[in-house]
Amino acid sequence: MSEQLKQLINKHQTTLSAAIEAIRTRHNWSPFQDSPSSKFHGEEKPKAGKAAFVARCHRPFDLKLPGINDWVGGEVSPFTQEPLGITYPACDPQAIIAAAKAAAPQWAKTTAETRLAVCVEMTEQLYARNFEMAHAIMHVAGQSYTQAFSGSGPNALDRGLEALAYAAEAMRHVPASATYSRNFAGEQVLLTKTYNLIPRGIGLVICCASFPTWNAYPSMFASLATGNPVIIKPHPNAILPMAIAVEICREVLEKFGFDANLITLAVDTPSKPIAMTYIENPAVQIIDFTGSPRFGSYLESTVKDKLLFTETAGVNSVVVASVDNLQESMRAIARGTSLFSAQMCTSPQVVYVPKDGIATGTGTVSFEEVAQTLVNEIEAIASNAKMAAAIMGAIQGQVSLNVVASAHEQAQAKGLRILREASPYQHPDFPNARTLSPLVIATTPEHQEMYAQECFGPVLFIVATEDADAAAYEATELARTKGTISCYMYATDDAYVDRWLDAYAQAGANLTLNLTGPMWINFAAAYSDYHVTGLNPAGNACLADLAFVSARFRIVQHRRPTTGAAS
Amino acid sequence: MSEQLKQLINKHQTTLSAAIEAIRTRHNWSPFQDSPSSKFHGEEKPKAGKAAFVARCHRPFDLKLPGINDWVGGEVSPFTQEPLGITYPACDPQAIIAAAKAAAPQWAKTTAETRLAVCVEMTEQLYARNFEMAHAIMHVAGQSYTQAFSGSGPNALDRGLEALAYAAEAMRHVPASATYSRNFAGEQVLLTKTYNLIPRGIGLVICCASFPTWNAYPSMFASLATGNPVIIKPHPNAILPMAIAVEICREVLEKFGFDANLITLAVDTPSKPIAMTYIENPAVQIIDFTGSPRFGSYLESTVKDKLLFTETAGVNSVVVASVDNLQESMRAIARGTSLFSAQMCTSPQVVYVPKDGIATGTGTVSFEEVAQTLVNEIEAIASNAKMAAAIMGAIQGQVSLNVVASAHEQAQAKGLRILREASPYQHPDFPNARTLSPLVIATTPEHQEMYAQECFGPVLFIVATEDADAAAYEATELARTKGTISCYMYATDDAYVDRWLDAYAQAGANLTLNLTGPMWINFAAAYSDYHVTGLNPAGNACLADLAFVSARFRIVQHRRPTTGAAS
Structure with missing residues (x-):
């Protein structure tokens, strides 16, 4: 392992441990500050974030993706009711999938601890760019500035970090190796066993328009940390936040020597929806869906023998x-x-x-x-x-x-x-x-x-x-x-x-x-509140629990007689 | 909680802790002795076990199940090629399911620790009757006496206890309650949160003819421990071992004040297979299948939005x-x-x-x-x-x-x-x-x-x-x-x-x-060897890992302002 990666693991160890402690005790915790106040962030960051958003508008979003066929985008700001004028690369699904498959082996062989550290680094980099994200969220989803900053920033990143904590717990439950010693027919047999975590396959994350990051981050990080490449399919009305997120995550991957195509963006238009092309591809093995009950129940009643996590809606x-x-x-x-x-x-x-x-x-x-x-x-x-x-x-x-x-x-x-x-x-x-x-x-x-x-x-x-x-x-x-x-x-x-x-x-x-007072009654806190039970039609999965992560990877072992040891 | 149940939890605490230690270190461990030698078991137990088996033959197996419609059974011993002459109650699936549903609420409300202890007690009682089981396995499956004793007894019970260890790990990961304290808008909010484990639904366990107990025990115990009633659907050629197992488990349930119908037996005949009736029932939410690749892949390609665990076969x-x-x-x-x-x-x-x-x-x-x-x-x-x-x-x-x-x-x-x-x-x-x-x-x-x-x-x-x-x-x-x-x-x-x-x-x-010597190369040790990876057509699940248990229950919470505490 490179010195750079060792340092990265070291850098994020405390955060990850604290997140694990938080999911076990379920107390209030976050490494992030969810108020946009300049008291916490200074005067410059808010301005720079807004400027970064403004600079995004009226031009192509230059995400260097494979198989670009077209440039599309029809987002309209709910605050100005004017088009954002941003176009995004629309890619050939075969090229996106081929790129994800090509990126997969190196990531699969990367240790779980490294992948976790890279993902925690992504959350930090996303946090660093959160003023830009807040404006992006405002102008596609319609959230107020403060909610966009907190609810779609730190609160969403906390849900992502929470998923990383679960992924760490599930993966660390499998030891890397074991020594097995047993007497058979009067003779002592000594075996060395090695256990490898094998990612399940490509993870597809289908996002909603109103709260894209909050639901996407847990799925995205759960799949990435367990070794799976991820394809983000944003809602055509809310592409920008996910494009920014994908851009940041790709930068982190490249900085640490990994293939950026471990995370890609599959943009489509309302008239030519593309989700099913991905869902039906055999390389896509994990599907995380947030959106309408109609499409959600269609998936629940048709997807077989793949992992499907849905959060739709209820009353x-x-x-x-x-x-x-x-x-x-x-x-x-x-x-x-x-x-x-x-x-x-x-x-x-x-x-x-x-x-x-x-x-x-x-x-x-x-x-x-x-x-x-x-x-x-x-x-x-x-x-x-x-x-x-x-x-x-x-x-x-x-x-x-x-x-x-x-x-x-x-x-x-x-x-x-x-x-x-x-x-x-x-x-x-x-x-x-x-x-x-x-x-x-x-x-x-x-x-x-x-x-x-x-x-x-x-x-x-x-x-x-x-x-x-x-x-x-x-x-x-x-x-x-x-x-x-x-x-x-x-x-x-x-x-x-x-x-x-x-x-x-x-x-x-x-x-x-009986909740009254300053806390929003519908505030769900990562690490503390389990979100969605999976027991009624509002969704089949929980953000997050062990079941949300534990089947995203598999275990393959080999064993052989121990050599060089006393028998 | 009754004194009797407290004692039961106490009695099995050491065994369960040792099993958890074993799945984490994956060393050789078992609370059971897998040799049938009278050196370990004395002279009487082997004889009594054989006599118990002989007494089973040529008469109805009097399992007091709900909705008995008929008595059926056509098992033929591979060793004598003579019919065993045992008939079993064939029940109305609606009555079996209704009984499971009726039994479910009390079991769901029972603490996880109690359910785990009751299940460990079942493994002990099954072990106590293992000489009878060995003869039953021999005369339906064709296993040799020693293999029937070990492979279908202690080795199978170990796989069951292993599943209980995973169930304990997954359920204990969810705290019963938490205190959440956070400042909102300058005011400290203090909430008490309560987390409840809610079982998923009835678990159906479809068994194979050649190795019924080894595959059934992990599924059965994983579902039971997480609070789900279980219906065992034995292969029509190998009913007796599962009938004995169900009888023993029902005795344990009744002894400790639980409804025996938490585990029932759904017997059918080759000409009138009954599995699909159960699979299609909405109350059945978990399906564990061991058997032919043909039926296994049929299930994998048709079962949607229910938990499905398959172990079929490969080459x-x-x-x-x-x-x-x-x-x-x-x-x-x-x-x-x-x-x-x-x-x-x-x-x-x-x-x-x-x-x-x-x-x-x-x-x-x-x-x-x-x-x-x-x-x-x-x-x-x-x-x-x-x-x-x-x-x-x-x-x-x-x-x-x-x-x-x-x-x-x-x-x-x-x-x-x-x-x-x-x-x-x-x-x-x-x-x-x-x-x-x-x-x-x-x-x-x-x-x-x-x-x-x-x-x-x-x-x-x-x-x-x-x-x-x-x-x-x-x-x-x-x-x-x-x-x-x-x-x-x-x-x-x-x-x-x-x-x-x-x-x-x-x-x-x-x-x-490179394995040679006294250990059978195809011996898979519970707690140490992960069995089936889920990554190829031989099955979609692993015996056992966290993914095998963690979705068999769900988490539902409630939260409210903490009262009687300093705010």
């Missing part, structure tokens, strides 16, 4: 059974549903409230009062342009506006009450931003066909149920049948909570209870 | 490139191919020898001499009735006689040389035993259609290759394309070995080098 619910402080609880929900205009896989969409009202610390309040308090709290965000901009950001795609319009139309047709109309808010910095504050509809379980599917956009349904138990029953059935990534409950009665905890667990629903 | 080869001592090497191969009449998944079937002969410690010998020495060593076993009986045992099914007859016919049609005719040997204890010593055919790679598929029976092909590199090339290509579970090589030239090690690894072929 996240809140049960409001009883509260200490109504306003604080409703503020927590309002913030949760407003964050990134409900375009998160953890955004709540349905709020169940008993029709006869709930107990609070200051007496019983009616369903109406609960609903109105929630609406007021949303209004407090939406009516404050600066706060709305920081929290809601912009709407990634026209499709989300359509979803909200369609929900509005259906609600009217059914005679349901609109508690709050969706409307654009005026973004202080981007006058042309595509924005929309939440639509709020009051309904009942008999109209569940309206809300019992993911509505990807700012719409919230407040559902009146018979009582608190009916609310929890509806919520857990919704989770079980339609899938969920994150459920929420407000209840001060411990007996009630205990009665329902198991139903949530059986539905594979991660549950946040 | 195991030996490369003879150079040896120190020709006779010792050929004896090792002869023993390997004679053991259980080549009805093992690790039995060598093809021996590649350079056509111009090989170097030995005493000079070059011709292809002919290599082949003849191998034939002589087989002959030495076959011609000694007592040794043949101990090593070869009997032929499980008529199908293996047909396989050998067909190979003979093809070889004659192609004008290939028969180096040794297959013939029955006279078993000293069972005059009617279905026996057959190996057929040996000399051939070349141009006739590979004859040997490039599993011939499940005593037939060995000695293939003349251009040279030693061609031999290794043929062997690794065979492994890669047709699958292999165990490959063998004899070569004294280290440079040659080093040149080919990687090709074996890439083909997913576990390799045993």
Whole structure:
């Protein structure tokens, strides 16, 4: 091993050990700073990052990939509604796959510790370029600047580092060699056994448009660390962040003497989708998918004998059974549903409230009062342009506006009450931003066909149920049948909570209870929160656990009589 | 937790810790004694075991299962060629599945440590009844008495205990709870998080006829320990061992207050196979299959979105490139191919020898001499009735006689040389035993259609290759394309070995080098040898590694503000 690689392993040993400690204790930890404040980063880095983003626009993104056939790209900024004007190399899949296969043997033979160190170095280099990444995320996904910086930067990198920690645990579980000594028929047999980790094959990572890095990093690093080349297939509406990530990772690979084609970018266009060409290629053995439930379940029902990890979407619910402080609880929900205009896989969409009202610390309040308090709290965000901009950001795609319009139309047709109309808010910095504050509809379980599917956009349904138990029953059935990534409950009665905890667990629903205050209820912390259970239709895999990494490599052994030892 | 369960956990703690230590260091270890000698077991146990087996025959096997529709059973002893006369309950699959589902919640809520202890107790109780099991294995599978005792007893139980060690590692990796403390917007948030292990669903274990317990125990224990009910689907020709195993496990479950229906037996007949009914049931979420490549690949190409672990079969080869001592090497191969009449998944079937002969410690010998020495060593076993009986045992099914007859016919049609005719040997204890010593055919790679598929029976092909590199090339290509579970090589030239090690690894072929002496070359030791790589068509899973257990359960969490603590 070269001195350079030894130093790299040494450099990242502490970080990796701390990450492993964190996944085992699941406490709060990160090697990164997730605030964009110049207090932490100085005055220059933020400016340089923005300038780097601006310099990307209106020109080809010069990623030196194999088999370039064309230059494509049609990204439009949700903040300016203007095209970014960036084109990306569209490559022949056969050339991309051939390049990945050619790069594979050297990487496969590289020790696990080296690969882990190279991957940790990638996370550091990605972090170093995070101001550029933040602007890229803003202008393809629509996340606010602060969320783009944190949620798609350090928080996403933490998920990647978490996957590296799991990969380290799984690979280190296999010793490099062993001595085996046993008496057979009165004679001592002494064998030396060698165990090799063999990567599974090319890993394909299919990314979503709204949160590309957060889901891509864990998959990408899990596959890379276990020795597999990776092909990133970005969403055609959100190529730039992944192009930057791929560029940075390729630079790291080259710097340390590895083939840059261990990570490539497979760009396509909405009219000519390319994912299936990769999925069907026998060299592609691992598929990580984040995106629509439709394509996700298509993959789940067709992909056989390859590793498939999916995170699609579900319908996240809140049960409001009883509260200490109504306003604080409703503020927590309002913030949760407003964050990134409900375009998160953890955004709540349905709020169940008993029709006869709930107990609070200051007496019983009616369903109406609960609903109105929630609406007021949303209004407090939406009516404050600066706060709305920081929290809601912009709407990634026209499709989300359509979803909200369609929900509005259906609600009217059914005679349901609109508690709050969706409307654009005026973004202080981007006058042309595509924005929309939440639509709020009051309904009942008999109209569940309206809300019992993911509505990807700012719409919230407040559902009146018979009582608190009916609310929890509806919520857990919704989770079980339609899938969920994150459920929420407000209840001060411990007996009630205990009665329902198991139903949530059986539905594979991660549950946040009684959370109010400054932490976003839908914040999922790497190293501490398991994300997606794999037990309901919202996805078949968890970010991250041992199962997320342990089948990405295989073990092959050889054994022979020990020589040069006393027999 | 009851005092009884606490004691049980305590009782098995040392064994489980030692098993975990063994899978990490991969040294030789077992809590069991794998010799049937009365030196270890006394005079009474062997007799009582035989008597217990005899008492099983000619009567219904009274396993109190739900939904019994019929009593079926057509097992015939390979040693007497007489029916065992045992009938087993054939149950309505809906009733079996309903019973498993009914039993599941209590087991799921039982702590992982309790489930592990209950499973270790099962291994001990199975070991206590191993003389009965040995006779059962003999008279359905055809294994010799000593092999039935060791290979299908302690060696199989070790594989089961190994799976329990992996299950313990994977489950213990998830803490029961955590405290999360982080500053958000200047305010310290303190959360208590609880992580629950949720079993995946019913595990179906489909067993083979020749080695039922060795493959079933790891799957069965991996699923049970992680909280899943298990349904055992035995091969209709080899029901008794699994019926005994299920009976013993049900007794243990009941003794410790659990529902016996956590493990049930799904008996069928060759004319009315029942596996697909279970496989297609949505409650069945884990499928472990050992058996024919045909059904195995059918499952691999049809089962989607369920966990599927397969071990089918491949074509195991030996490369003879150079040896120190020709006779010792050929004896090792002869023993390997004679053991259980080549009805093992690790039995060598093809021996590649350079056509111009090989170097030995005493000079070059011709292809002919290599082949003849191998034939002589087989002959030495076959011609000694007592040794043949101990090593070869009997032929499980008529199908293996047909396989050998067909190979003979093809070889004659192609004008290939028969180096040794297959013939029955006279078993000293069972005059009617279905026996057959190996057929040996000399051939070349141009006739590979004859040997490039599993011939499940005593037939060995000695293939003349251009040279030693061609031999290794043929062997690794065979492994890669047709699958292999165990490959063998004899070569004294280290440079040659080093040149080919990687090709074996890439083909997913576990390799045993230069092994001679008292250890069977095809002996795979639990805790030390990884069995099956999952990288070639011989199977998609490894017995055992973290990937074998880690997806059999899922993790669901809930989190809430910590109360009663300083904030």
